[in-house]
Amino acid sequence: MTNSLESISLIATYSAMAVYTLAFILFTVDLAGRAATDGQSTPTRWLRSAMAVLVLGFVIHLGADVTRAISAHRVPWANMYEFGLTATLVLVGVFLGINIWRDVRFVGAFVSGFAILALGIVTVNFYVAVSPLPPALQNYWLVIHVCVAVLGTGFFATGAALSASQLFQQSREEGKLQTRSWRFLSAFPSSESLEALAYRILVIGFVFWTFTVIAGAIWAERAWGRYWGWDTKEVWSFIIWTLFAGYIHARATRGWRGRPAAILSLIGFGAVLFNYGIVNIFFKGLHVYSGL
Amino acid sequence: MASRRPSDSSSLQPVDLADVTSDFDSPDAPRKNRLDAPIRGPKLGPLEFLRWVWRVLTSMRTAIILLVLVAFASIPGSLVPQRSSDPNGVSIFRDTNPELFKFYESIQLFDTFTSVWFSSIYLLLFISLIGCIVPRTLYHWRILRAEPAAEPASWVRLPYRRRERATDGTVASLDRAETVLRKAHYRVVRDDTSIRAEFGYLRESGNLVFHIALVGILTTLAATGGYGWSGQRVIIEGQTFTNQLASYDSFHPGSWFAEQQLDPYGVKLESFTPEYTKDPVKDVWMPIDFTAKVMVTEGDATREVMLKVNEPLVAGNSQMYLLGNGFAPVITVRDPQGTVVFDQPVAFLSQDSNLTSVGVVKVPDGLSEQLGLQGFFYPSAVNLDSGALASNNPEPTKPTVTFNVYTGDLGLDSGVAANVFQLPVASLTQIAGRHTGTDVVLTPGDVFDLPGGLGSIEFTSLRRFIGVEIRHDPTQMGVAVSTFFIVAGLLASLGTRRRRVWVRVRGTARTPELEWGGMSRGDDPRLDAALDRLVDKTRQTSTDKVTG
Numbered sequence: 001m002t003n004s005l006e007s008i009s010l011i012a013t014y015s016a017m018a019v020y021t022l023a024f025i026l027f028t029v030d031l032a033g034r035a036a037t038d039g040q041s042t043p044t045r046w047l048r049s050a051m052a053v054l055v056l057g058f059v060i061h062l063g064a065d066v067t068r069a070i071s072a073h074r075v076p077w078a079n080m081y082e083f084g085l086t087a088t089l090v091l092v093g094v095f096l097g098i099n100i101w102r103d104v105r106f107v108g109a110f111v112s113g114f115a116i117l118a119l120g121i122v123t124v125n126f127y128v129a130v131s132p133l134p135p136a137l138q139n140y141w142l143v144i145h146v147c148v149a150v151l152g153t154g155f156f157a158t159g160a161a162l163s164a165s166q167l168f169q170q171s172r173e174e175g176k177l178q179t180r181s182w183r184f185l186s187a188f189p190s191s192e193s194l195e196a197l198a199y200r201i202l203v204i205g206f207v208f209w210t211f212t213v214i215a216g217a218i219w220a221e222r223a224w225g226r227y228w229g230w231d232t233k234e235v236w237s238f239i240i241w242t243l244f245a246g247y248i249h250a251r252a253t254r255g256w257r258g259r260p261a262a263i264l265s266l267i268g269f270g271a272v273l274f275n276y277g278i279v280n281i282f283f284k285g286l287h288v289y290s291g292l
Numbered sequence: 293m294a295s296r297r298p299s300d301s302s303s304l305q306p307v308d309l310a311d312v313t314s315d316f317d318s319p320d321a322p323r324k325n326r327l328d329a330p331i332r333g334p335k336l337g338p339l340e341f342l343r344w345v346w347r348v349l350t351s352m353r354t355a356i357i358l359l360v361l362v363a364f365a366s367i368p369g370s371l372v373p374q375r376s377s378d379p380n381g382v383s384i385f386r387d388t389n390p391e392l393f394k395f396y397e398s399i400q401l402f403d404t405f406t407s408v409w410f411s412s413i414y415l416l417l418f419i420s421l422i423g424c425i426v427p428r429t430l431y432h433w434r435i436l437r438a439e440p441a442a443e444p445a446s447w448v449r450l451p452y453r454r455r456e457r458a459t460d461g462t463v464a465s466l467d468r469a470e471t472v473l474r475k476a477h478y479r480v481v482r483d484d485t486s487i488r489a490e491f492g493y494l495r496e497s498g499n500l501v502f503h504i505a506l507v508g509i510l511t512t513l514a515a516t517g518g519y520g521w522s523g524q525r526v527i528i529e530g531q532t533f534t535n536q537l538a539s540y541d542s543f544h545p546g547s548w549f550a551e552q553q554l555d556p557y558g559v560k561l562e563s564f565t566p567e568y569t570k571d572p573v574k575d576v577w578m579p580i581d582f583t584a585k586v587m588v589t590e591g592d593a594t595r596e597v598m599l600k601v602n603e604p605l606v607a608g609n610s611q612m613y614l615l616g617n618g619f620a621p622v623i624t625v626r627d628p629q630g631t632v633v634f635d636q637p638v639a640f641l642s643q644d645s646n647l648t649s650v651g652v653v654k655v656p657d658g659l660s661e662q663l664g665l666q667g668f669f670y671p672s673a674v675n676l677d678s679g680a681l682a683s684n685n686p687e688p689t690k691p692t693v694t695f696n697v698y699t700g701d702l703g704l705d706s707g708v709a710a711n712v713f714q715l716p717v718a719s720l721t722q723i724a725g726r727h728t729g730t731d732v733v734l735t736p737g738d739v740f741d742l743p744g745g746l747g748s749i750e751f752t753s754l755r756r757f758i759g760v761e762i763r764h765d766p767t768q769m770g771v772a773v774s775t776f777f778i779v780a781g782l783l784a785s786l787g788t789r790r791r792r793v794w795v796r797v798r799g800t801a802r803t804p805e806l807e808w809g810g811m812s813r814g815d816d817p818r819l820d821a822a823l824d825r826l827v828d829k830t831r832q833t834s835t836d837k838v839t840g
Contacts, residue, residue, distance in 0.1 A: 138601075223602050230404075279370065
C-alpha cells in the first residue's frame with residue numbers, strides 16, 4: 001500500500017514535469033508571438049492555454065507531494081528530494097497566487113522552465129525511497145523549520161526571476177539588447193515595475209527566511225544543546241539572510257537602486273541554491289540528513 | 293534640498309525597512325543619503341576628520357557594503373573546519389596539511405567567527421547601525437508627538453485627489469470625515485475648514501525596534517556570553533553523574549566562569565533503551581527512538597525523567613542533552629591467584645550503524661606487568677567470509693568482544709594526559725589477539741587466560757552508556773527576547789503603510805464640496821483603494837443619517 005502510493009507519487013512527479021514542459025513551450029510561443037507583433041505587448045491566445053496547462057501541472061505536482069506525504073506518514077520535506085519537490089511546488093504556487101493579485105504571466109516561461117529543471121535534477125539525482133526518520137528529525141520543528149524554509153525558497157526563486165528580467169529590461173531600456181531575439185522583452189513591464197514587484201516578493205521571502213533561521217535556532221537548542229554554533233548550514237543561512245538584508249537596504253538607497261540591487265538579489269538567490277545543492281552534499285556538518 | 297516639497301516623494305519611490313530617501317517627513321529628517329555628492333577627502337583638522345569618518349561610517353552605502361562583506365567573510369567558516377563546531381576536523385587538517393595549517397592558523401581561519409577580521413567587520417556594521425538608529429529614534433520620537441503635517445502648498449501633485457458633494461453642509465461633512473478617519477486609526481487635527489490626518493507611524497517604530505533588537509542580540513552576547521559553560525560526560529547504566537568540575541570528561545568554561553556556578557545535583561542513568569527499525573530499501577538498521585531513564589536528585593528531591601533527543605533535561609541552572617550512546621562491556625581482570633584487579637564497564641565508541649565499537653582497557657596495577665587491551669565490540673557478531681567478525685544488528689543479539697592484548701609501559705605515569713581511547717601500541721608488546729595466533733573472542737561469561745600465566749580477562753556482562761552534554765547558556769533569555777522584537781518589528785514595519793490625508797472645503801456656498809487629497813510614503817499600490825474606502829464610508833454615514 002505504502003509502496004504503491006510512493007510509486008504513484010513518482011509517476012505524478014514525472015507527469016507534472018511533462019505538463020510543465022508543455023506549459024513552458026506555450027509560454028515561449030506566446031513570448032515569441034508578442035515579439036513578432038513588433039513591440040505589441042498584448043498577450044497572444046497561447047498565454048491562456050499556457051496558464052491552464054500550468055495549473056494542471058500544479059495540480060498533478062500537488063498530488064505527487066501529497067501522496068509522498070501520505071506514504072511517508074509525515075510532512076514531505078524531510079530530505080533533499082522531498083525539499084526540492086515541495087519547494088518547486090511552492091514556486092509554481094507563488095507564481096499562480098501572484099497572478100490573482102497582479103498579472104505576472106510574462107515570467108511564466110521562466111517559472112515553468114525552472115520548475116522542470118529543478119524537478120528533473122532532484123528526481124534524477126536526489127531521489128530516495130521513503131525511509132524512517134532518525135530521532136533528531138522526529139520533531140514538530142521539522143514541520144515548522146523546513147516549511148518556512150521551503151516557502152522562503154519559493155519566494156526567493158520568484159523574486160530572482162523578476163530581478164533577472166529587470167536587469168535585461170533595464171539594458172533594453174538603455175538601448176542595448178535591441179536585436180530581434182530580445183524583442184520578447186517588450187512583453188515585460190518596465191524595469192521599474194519589475195523591480196517594485198521583485199522587491200515585494202523578496203521581502204516576503206526575507207520574512208520567511210527570518211522565521212527559518214529562528215525556528216532552526218530553537219530546534220537546534222532542543223536537539224544539539226545550542227541555538228547557534230556556526231554549523232555549515234547555519235553559516236549559509238546567515239549569509240543568505242545578510243545578503244537579502246543588504247538587498248532591502250540597497251533598494252532604499254540612491255545609487256544602489258536598480259541594477260546593483262537586482263544583482264544583490266541574484267547573488268542572494270545564488271546563495272540559496274548553493275546552500276541547497278552544494279552545502280547539503282559536499283560539506284560536512286550537522287544537517288546531514290539529505291539521505292544521499 | 294530645502295525647497296523640496298513633500299509631494300516629491302509621490303513619484304512612487306520604493307519604500308522599505310530603512311527608507312529615508314524621500315523627504316516625507318521634512319527636509320531636515322535624518323538622511324542616510326547625505327553622501328549623494330561625491331565623497332571629498334577631508335581638508336580640515338582632526339575634529340572635522342572624525343566627523344567625516346563618522347558620516348562615511350554611518351552612511352547607508354557603507355552599511356550595505358558591510359552587510360555584503362559580513363556575508364562573504366562568513367564563507368571561510370563553512371569551508372574550513374572550525375574549532376568551535378568541529379575541533380576534530382581541525383586536528384585532522386593539522387595532521388594532513390601541516391604547512392597549510394600554519395598559514396590558515398596565522399590568519400585565524402579555524403576561528404573565523406571570533407577572528408580579528410570578522411569581528412572588525414561586524415563591529416563596524418553595528419557601530420554604523422547605532423549611528424543610524426540614534427538620530428532616527430530621536431527624530432521619530434519628535435514626529436510621534438508632533439501633529440500631522442500641514443497641507444501641501446500645491447494639491448496638483450498629490451497622487452490621490454477626489455471631490456465629494458457636501459450634501460448636508462460643510463461642517464457636518466467634515467465632522468463625518470473626522471469620525472471616519474479617527475475610526476481608521478488616523479491621527480487627526482481638525483480646523484474650521486480642513487482636516488489633516490496621518491497614519492502608519494508604526495512603520496518607522498517597527499523599523500527602529502527591529503534594528504535596536506539586533507543591537508540587543510549583540511549586547512546580550514557580549515554581556516552574558518562569558519558566564520556560560522558546557523561540558524561532556526559519558527554515563528554508564530548504573531552510574532551517577534554529580535554536577536561538579538571533576539565529574540566532567542571535558543569542560544569548556546566561558547571566560548568569566550566560576551566553579552560555584554555549578555549547581556549541585558546528581559543524575560543516575562537507570563537504563564537506556566534505543567529502538568531500531570530496518571530501512572527496507574537500504575537494508576540497514578536505523579534508530580527511530582532513544583530513551584534514557586534517569587533519576588535526578590536535587591537537594592532532597594528525587595525525580596524520574598525520560599531524557600530523549602530533542603527533549604533536554606533541566607536541572608539546576610543547566611540543561612542536559614542526550615547526544616550519543618553506545619555499549620559498555622563490563623571487563624573483569626584477575627591475577628593468577630584469582631584476585632580481581634580490574635572490574636569495570638568500559639565505554640566503547642560506535643563506528644557504524646550496527647554499532648561495531650572500539651574501546652580500550654588499561655590495567656596499570658595488580659599484575660606483574662602493565663596490561664593494555666585494544667577491544668572491538670560487535671552487538672550481533674557474524675563471521676564474514678574473510679574470517680573477520682562484523683555486526684549485523686545494533687541490538688545485542690550476540691554480543692562479542694575481541695581483544696588485542698598488550699603488555700609494557702602504558703605511559704600513564706609520564707604526567708602527560710593520556711587519551712582513554714588510545715593505546716600507545718608502538719611501544720608495547722602484543723601477547724595475544726589478531727596476528728598472534730591466539731585470538732581473544734569473548735561472549736558474556738567467557739574467560740580468557742592470558743599467556744605466560746599473567747592472569748585472566750573476562751567479559752562479565754554488558755551495559756549501555758549515554759553521552760550527554762551539560763550546558764548553561766545565559767545568553768538564551770536575552771537573545772530570545774531580542775528575537776521576539778526582531779520579528780515583531782519586522783512584521784509591524786512591513787505591514788504598515790505611511791499615509792497622509794487632507795480634507796478641505798471647496799466649491800461654492802450653494803454647492804459645497806469636500807476635497808480629499810492623499811499621499812503615501814513610497815510605493816503604495818493600494819493608496820487609491822484605501823482612500824476611496826474612506827471617502828465612501830464618509831458618504832455612507834451621511835446617507836445613513838438621511839435615511840435614518
